[in-house]
Amino acid sequence: MANKPIQVKRLATRFHADPTRVIARPFIAGDETRIRAIVGRILSIPEPAVESMAAKLIADYAPRHRRLPETFENHYAMVASYVNGRSPISEARRALIGSYFTSEYSLESVALFNPSIVPHPDQSGLRDGRARFILSLRACGEGHISSIEFRSGVIDADNGVTLDPVPRFAATRRPIENKLYNKARFYRKLVEIGAYNPQADGVLCGLREEFTIDDLQRAIEAYEPEEAYRDTYEELARQMLWIAHSNYQLEFPPDSAISERVIFPVTENESRGIEDARFVRFTDDDGSITYYGVYTAYNGYRTLPQFLETSDFLRFKIYTLTGRCVQNKGMALFPRRIDGWYWMVSRLDGENIHMLRSDNLHFWNESFKLRGPVQPWEFVQIGNCGSPIETDAGWLLLTHGVGPMRQYWLGALLLDLGAPTRVIGHLEEPILVPEESERDGYVPNVVYSCGAMVHHDDLVIPYAVADTSTAIATVSLKELLAQLTGR
Numbered sequence: 001m002a003n004k005p006i007q008v009k010r011l012a013t014r015f016h017a018d019p020t021r022v023i024a025r026p027f028i029a030g031d032e033t034r035i036r037a038i039v040g041r042i043l044s045i046p047e048p049a050v051e052s053m054a055a056k057l058i059a060d061y062a063p064r065h066r067r068l069p070e071t072f073e074n075h076y077a078m079v080a081s082y083v084n085g086r087s088p089i090s091e092a093r094r095a096l097i098g099s100y101f102t103s104e105y106s107l108e109s110v111a112l113f114n115p116s117i118v119p120h121p122d123q124s125g126l127r128d129g130r131a132r133f134i135l136s137l138r139a140c141g142e143g144h145i146s147s148i149e150f151r152s153g154v155i156d157a158d159n160g161v162t163l164d165p166v167p168r169f170a171a172t173r174r175p176i177e178n179k180l181y182n183k184a185r186f187y188r189k190l191v192e193i194g195a196y197n198p199q200a201d202g203v204l205c206g207l208r209e210e211f212t213i214d215d216l217q218r219a220i221e222a223y224e225p226e227e228a229y230r231d232t233y234e235e236l237a238r239q240m241l242w243i244a245h246s247n248y249q250l251e252f253p254p255d256s257a258i259s260e261r262v263i264f265p266v267t268e269n270e271s272r273g274i275e276d277a278r279f280v281r282f283t284d285d286d287g288s289i290t291y292y293g294v295y296t297a298y299n300g301y302r303t304l305p306q307f308l309e310t311s312d313f314l315r316f317k318i319y320t321l322t323g324r325c326v327q328n329k330g331m332a333l334f335p336r337r338i339d340g341w342y343w344m345v346s347r348l349d350g351e352n353i354h355m356l357r358s359d360n361l362h363f364w365n366e367s368f369k370l371r372g373p374v375q376p377w378e379f380v381q382i383g384n385c386g387s388p389i390e391t392d393a394g395w396l397l398l399t400h401g402v403g404p405m406r407q408y409w410l411g412a413l414l415l416d417l418g419a420p421t422r423v424i425g426h427l428e429e430p431i432l433v434p435e436e437s438e439r440d441g442y443v444p445n446v447v448y449s450c451g452a453m454v455h456h457d458d459l460v461i462p463y464a465v466a467d468t469s470t471a472i473a474t475v476s477l478k479e480l481l482a483q484l485t486g487r
Contacts (some may be wrong), residue, residue: 006431006480008473013161015115015137015151015470017108021170022064023262024071026078027103041084042097045063047090054208056094057099064104066169066260072098074174106461107139107147107170107262111434111442113464115278115385116451118291120152121312127190129157134258134313135462136277136293137470138450140442147172148263148295150313155455159474167257172264175248176198178212186243186360190280192322194243195239197232201227203240213244243320246306250316258313265297267322272300277308278332278450281389285337290463292361294321294331294344323364325356332387332451333361334420335396336398345370345397345421347383353413355421368421371413373416377403377430385410386451387458393481398461401430402449408446409433410463414484425484432463433474 028035045053062068076098083089083097088214093410120132135151149170153163172486183204190196206219220240225233246269247468252261265274277295284290309317321331330347337343344356344364352372356364373379378401385398400408410432434447444466452461458474465471 004483005429006406006427007014008475009159010433010435011159011161011472011474013163013472015112015135017110017139017469018145018166018312019109019329020168021107021108021139022104022106023170023172023264024061024065024068025099025264026075028078028371029101032082034298035079036082038100039079039097040225042093042100043086045096047093050090050096054095054099058095064168066171066256067100069095072096072102073138074098075101093315093467095318098418105145106141107149107264109142110140110144111138112139113467114276114448114450115462116277116293116449117453117460117462117463118279118281118451119453121289121291123264123397128152129456130154133339133453133460133463136279138274138276139262140243142275145265146275146298147265148274150258150261150436155460157456159455159458159460161472164257164259166259168260169260171256171260172262172266173250173252173254175245176251178214179247179249180210180212180247181216182472183207183209183211186240188363189243190240193239193243195236195243197236197250199223199229199233199236200240203236210291212369214245215239216240228323236388245474246320247316250318252314254314259395261313263308263316267297269299269304269306273298275303276329276450277474278386279329280333280335280451281334282333285340292333294333296329303329305329306324320363322362323358325354325367326366328382329355331486332384334388335390338418338420345384345388347381353382353384353397369420370415371423371426372403374378374426375401375411375428377401377407379403380406384412385449388415389415389452389454389479391454391477393485394424396459396481397429398449398452405445408448410449412480412484414481415423425481425486431475431480432461434466438471440466441468443467 006169072095076094116136120134122448137149139149140146202223203219220237246267275296277293281294282290293311297304297306307319307321332345334343342358346354348354353370355370357366359363373382388395388397397413399411409430411427411430416422447463449463458475461473
């Protein structure tokens with residue numbers, strides 16, 4: 001017998017794309033010859049005109065960007081070597097040069113979607129029955145380049161949502177220079193991607209157990225390969241630097257609002273976008289809390305799961321994951337260890353839900369197929385909608401299924417608490433399907449989520465609408481679990 005339809009309450013809250021939210025990012029128009037020509041033209045402008053032009057630019061654009069003069073200075077530094085030793089260069093001229101190598105990017109000009117929700121690290125000062133939350137969102141702009149944005153707010157005892165104000169400004173950060181890398185982890189990554197060869201030992205022997213990119217660069221330059229192996233060494237060096245640049249740290253100013261902070265692509269792996277972050281509030285065995293997220297990095301040719309770590313949503317560490325199971329999209333971490341093991345849910349093969357198990361957060365080599373498409377509304381593929389949620393009845397795993405006309409609908413599984421590879425309940429009918437008003441958008445007929453949270457007796461599900469905007473729905477947790485357990 002099919003399940004009864006789950007009663008879904010759609011909240012009035014909606015998150016719509018706002019094309020006025022822009023960042024100032026580097027803009028390099030052409031090769032070295034063209035850069036040199038642009039700089040030369042700016043150097044030819046008389047100083048009074050330079051001061052007037054720079055002042056006007058800052059006056060025009062400062063209302064759209066926090067710390068704009070600092071941005072111009074940073075972008076000037078990227079091309080300062082083309083000034084040809086001319087000295088001194090005034091502050092106004094540096095700002096003007098920097099402005100020519102800057103462009104605005106509208107983060108949300110296309111869509112704001114694929115949300116995940118977690119409890120905010122700070123729950124102080126709230127009245128009874130209320131909870132503060134952080135929502136992550138995939139912002140999509142020109143060229144379909146995606147980034148991670150955040151929103152925050154409070155949900156009350158009756159599931160009413162009050163959102164914190166969203167500032168006019170949006171800001172990204174460049175990776176922190178001279179981040180420390182672990183040599184043993186670095187070695188394992190080299191082996192995993194097939195880049196290791198004996199020459200790597202010669203480089204690694206010149207490094208401490210913790211090293212920086214600058215240390216790595218010096219060790220690469222110091223090693224002298226045999227002439228016959230110079231080509232293979234150059235490829236090894238390229239791969240080593242690629243790994244180092246793919247693992248980085250970001251730190252945002254403490255006075256910035258959380259909705260001001262944007263994690264924008266900064267590495268080659270992410271050059272065409274950061275997609276579908278699935279955040280989880282993770283409690284370790286000692287009671288410490290860390291927020292982890294797994295997202296998909298896309299470079300225009302291939303996807304690569306990336307791992308994100310933060311405790312305060314101010315400082316973020318980003319890592320490449322390693323292992324034969326680090327493939328495809330849709331990896332989501334369980335919120336705690338089970339019998340000492342870390343567990344991850346994944347769509348390893350692009351069609352079925354798999355469970356991954358590891359004793360190390362960064363290496364995933366063991367997988368178990370959990371479930372494939374069973375119901376007609378998931379015949380094309382089935383995947384997760386975020387990290388499993390612990391309940392007294394079992395691990396609640398929201399799923400998405402793809403059916404006819406490429407419809408995306410949301411369902412649910414219930415997994416055994418002690419043995420998460422065992423399915424103890426499933427819904428025959430979906431929880432959430434697109435209403436008529438939700439069918440049209442960038443990608444029609446899609447509802448999708450990257451993570452939900454429990455609030456009192458309800459499950460709060462933020463979900464994407466047609467890959468365009470984001471809405472929030474709630475369902476009774478008791479009713480949902482009753483259907484999953486058959487009670």
